[in-house]
Amino acid sequence: MLIGAVLLYVVAMAIFFYSANDATPGAAWPSLTMIYELGDPSPIAATATEVHRLDYRSATEWTDTIVEAAPTQMLGSGAVSKVDSYRRVTGSEIEEYNSIHDETTVKDAEDTTLVPHPFLRPMDITELKNNHNLTPTATASKVCYLTDCAENAPGLTFAKDGAQWTIANDPRWAIPIQVGDAFRVRELRIDAGRE
Numbered sequence: 001m002l003i004g005a006v007l008l009y010v011v012a013m014a015i016f017f018y019s020a021n022d023a024t025p026g027a028a029w030p031s032l033t034m035i036y037e038l039g040d041p042s043p044i045a046a047t048a049t050e051v052h053r054l055d056y057r058s059a060t061e062w063t064d065t066i067v068e069a070a071p072t073q074m075l076g077s078g079a080v081s082k083v084d085s086y087r088r089v090t091g092s093e094i095e096e097y098n099s100i101h102d103e104t105t106v107k108d109a110e111d112t113t114l115v116p117h118p119f120l121r122p123m124d125i126t127e128l129k130n131n132h133n134l135t136p137t138a139t140a141s142k143v144c145y146l147t148d149c150a151e152n153a154p155g156l157t158f159a160k161d162g163a164q165w166t167i168a169n170d171p172r173w174a175i176p177i178q179v180g181d182a183f184r185v186r187e188l189r190i191d192a193g194r195e
Contacts, residue, residue, distance in 0.1 A: 029122055029173055031057050031191040040181045054116055063088040064116035089114050119183040123174040132158035141177045142187045143168055145194035171195060
């Protein structure tokens with residue numbers, strides 16, 4: 001049962017990545033860099049944790065790179081790792097590099113808004129405030145505005161799609177910094193001043 005649920009989740013994530021044109025209209029983020037973890041860190045988790053670096057300039061220009069991942073045992077070739085695998089969007093083109101197989105693919109994704117992960121789909125902050133009870137909370141994330149940084153930065157928490165979401169406490173953008181146990185931002189660097 002658990003394996004089936006995990007497989008369904010993985011398939012849903014892959015489909016979402018390629019059909020993520022349901023980002024909230026008008027929602028936009030500033031240029032930013034984010035270090036985030038995917039996967040449940042508990043010892044009984046079905047999947048290993050990965051750490052990604054997202055260099056985001058706009059919805060049509062970003063790169064998401066795996067910077068930490070557990071080695072994967074491959075028969076006959078020893079242990080390999082997904083570190084340095086990436087997805088890069090430039091305009092309507094998506095380039096994916098798989099470091100395990102040392103393969104790069106390039107696809108055209110015209111008329112589709114691509115996001116690195118479903119948890120990183122831009123949402124409109126005004127819509128969130130109108131439709132959810134946003135509760136102030138402390139986080140384990142470091143959030144920086146240019147060089148002005150705060151450890152354990154304040155966030156706003158709400159429930160959505162059966163999960164507890166936390167976004168950075170900023171009146172301009174709804175930038176996720178935690179979703180349940182599946183997604184956690186270690187560090188967020190926003191290329192704009194604090195409001």
